[in-house]
Amino acid sequence: MSFTFEPLKIRDVVVVRPQRHLDDRGFFMEVYREEAFAAAGITARFVQDNVALSVRGVLRGLHYQLPPAAQGKLVGVVRGTIFDVAVDLRVGGPTYGRWVSRILDRDDGELLWIPPGFAHGYCVLSDTADVSYKVTAPYRAELSRGIRWNDPALGIQWPVSDPVLSDADQRQPTLARCENPFRIRPA
Numbered sequence: 266m267s268f269t270f271e272p273l274k275i276r277d278v279v280v281v282r283p284q285r286h287l288d289d290r291g292f293f294m295e296v297y298r299e300e301a302f303a304a305a306g307i308t309a310r311f312v313q314d315n316v317a318l319s320v321r322g323v324l325r326g327l328h329y330q331l332p333p334a335a336q337g338k339l340v341g342v343v344r345g346t347i348f349d350v351a352v353d354l355r356v357g358g359p360t361y362g363r364w365v366s367r368i369l370d371r372d373d374g375e376l377l378w379i380p381p382g383f384a385h386g387y388c389v390l391s392d393t394a395d396v397s398y399k400v401t402a403p404y405r406a407e408l409s410r411g412i413r414w415n416d417p418a419l420g421i422q423w424p425v426s427d428p429v430l431s432d433a434d435q436r437q438p439t440l441a442r443c444e445n446p447f448r449i450r451p452a
Contacts, residue, residue: 268298270305270378273365278351278383279307280367281339281376294374296341297399307378309337311399316343319389319396324414324428326386327352327437331408331446335381337401345394346370348424349377352384352412352440358449362440364421382447384412388425410444411437 271280281302283294297311319325327350330336340349349369353360367377368390379385387396414423414430416439437443 268295268301268305270307273367275351275353275360275363275365277353277380278365279305279378281378283374283376285374292374296376296397297339309339309378309380309401311339311401313400313403315398315400315404317396318393320393320429321389321391322425322427322429324386324388324423324425324430324434326350326434327384327412327414328386329354329384329410329412330402330405331410331444332381334402334405334408335447337378337380338385339376339378339399340369340385340387341374341376341397342369342371343395343397344371345389345391347387347389347391347394347396349387350385350421350423351377351379352386352419352421353382354384354440354443354445354447355382355449356445356447357451361449362419364419366421386414388423388428390424412440412443413437416440 269282352364
């Protein structure tokens with residue numbers, strides 16, 4: 266089994282392409298192998314796996330957790346299609362406040378690695394989507410934070426204009442007003 270790794274415009278966010286083995290029964294693929302990820306510079310230790318089922322138009326995010334439970338995420342789609350977004354929260358870095366996106370779907374089988382220090386969100390483009398993600402720290406409600414999905418300062422070009430949002434996601438602050446401990450110190 267092998268993987269390819271492609272950094273996006275924000276180089277710490279990486280598209281992971283697992284090798285698929287196809288036959289008349291369907292396919293088989295590994296989604297994670299520690300040694301392959303480490304060789305690509307992703308040395309995360311995953312401690313929790315999550316699955317979320319959502320319907321078309323649902324937007325989840327933009328979410329992150331504060332230290333000491335800041336989460337890195339390895340995101341993939343088991344069924345359906347999503348528009349996945351990562352926003353760089355690392356103040357002092359060259360890509361602070363910028364975002365990258367990727368369409369993830371079951372047929373392509375790509376995964377997205379989003380390290381700690383990023384807010385993450387997605388919206389569902391198919392009738393339903395099952396999104397699976399591994400995280401590097403367990404969920405802790407008291408450390409959970411978010412950013413408004415439509416913050417004009419971010420200018421995310423979501424493919425939905427009137428998404429279905431949770432009550433919490435409707436009340437998130439802007440990037441300028443969010444609680445943000447993530448910093449990059451000059452070398």
